[in-house]
Amino acid sequence: MKIATWNVNSLNVRLPHVLKWLEEHPVDVLCLQETKLTDDKFPLAALEAAGYQVAFSGQKTYNGVAILSKLPMTDVVRNNPRYDDAQQRILAATIAGVRIVCAYVPNGQAVGTDKYAYKLAWLQAFEQWLAEEIAANPNLAVLGDYNIAPDDRDVHDPAAWEGQVLVSEPERAALNGLLALGLTDSFRLFEQPEKTFSWWDYRMLGFQKNKGLRIDHILLSAPLVARCEACVVDRAPRKWEQPSDHAPVIATLA
C-alpha cells in the first residue's frame, strides 16, 4: 500500500499535474492540501475517471483538503470535532484498515502574529483529537503539510532561519507533542540524501538552488512503522511547468 501527500497550491491550476503524477505513481491513497476550491467546483469526475474515490472539504480562495483512494473509504470526518474552525484543514477516512488523516496545518505567517497564535492553538487541539484517534485506530497515518521543519537537517540554512516561523521552538515542540502520541516521522526511518526538502520558495530561484525546507510529512503509528518499507520525496513535479511550490511525499507500507 502506497500512501502520499501533496500540497498542490490550487487544485484548479494543478489538476493536470495531479493526473499526470498519478499515472506515473498510481498510489493507493493521495492526500491533497490547499485545493482552494469550494466543493461545488471540485473536479470530481476527472479524479474518478483516473480510478479514485474522493472525499473533499473545501472553501473559497484558501485551504481545502481532499483524500483520493483506490479502495473504499469509510467513516469520513471533516475537521477536528474538538475544535471549531471555519478553515477547512482536516479530513479523515478509514481505508483498508488504516485510519488516514489529511492535514493542512496553518502557516503561522510570522512569530508573534495572530496567525502564529492560531497555528499553535490549532496544533494543540489537533494533538488532543489525534490522541483519541490513535486510541480508537491503532493503524494511524497522519499525512500533510505541517508547515514545520522538524530539525535543522530539514532546513537549507538553519542560521538564517533560526527562530523564524516554520522552525521556531514552540512549533517544533508542538510537532514533538504529536510524535509523543506514538507517531513517527516515516522519512527518518530510512537513510536519506542530505538536504532533502519538500517545499521551495517560488522566489529567489529557491528550487534551482535547493533552498528549501522539509515541512510535508507522513507520521505513522507503531503498527504502521513496522510495515513501512520506504519514504521518499518526489522532486520531479517541482520541475514541471507551472508547478506547486511543494513536492509529493510517498510512504510504502507492506
Added chain:
DNA sequence: ATGGCTTTTAAAAAAAGA
C-alpha cells in the same frame, strides 16, 4: 545587498503563502 513568485479576487492592487 536585496529581492526576484504564484494564486485569488476582482478589476488595480493587495493579501497570503512559507
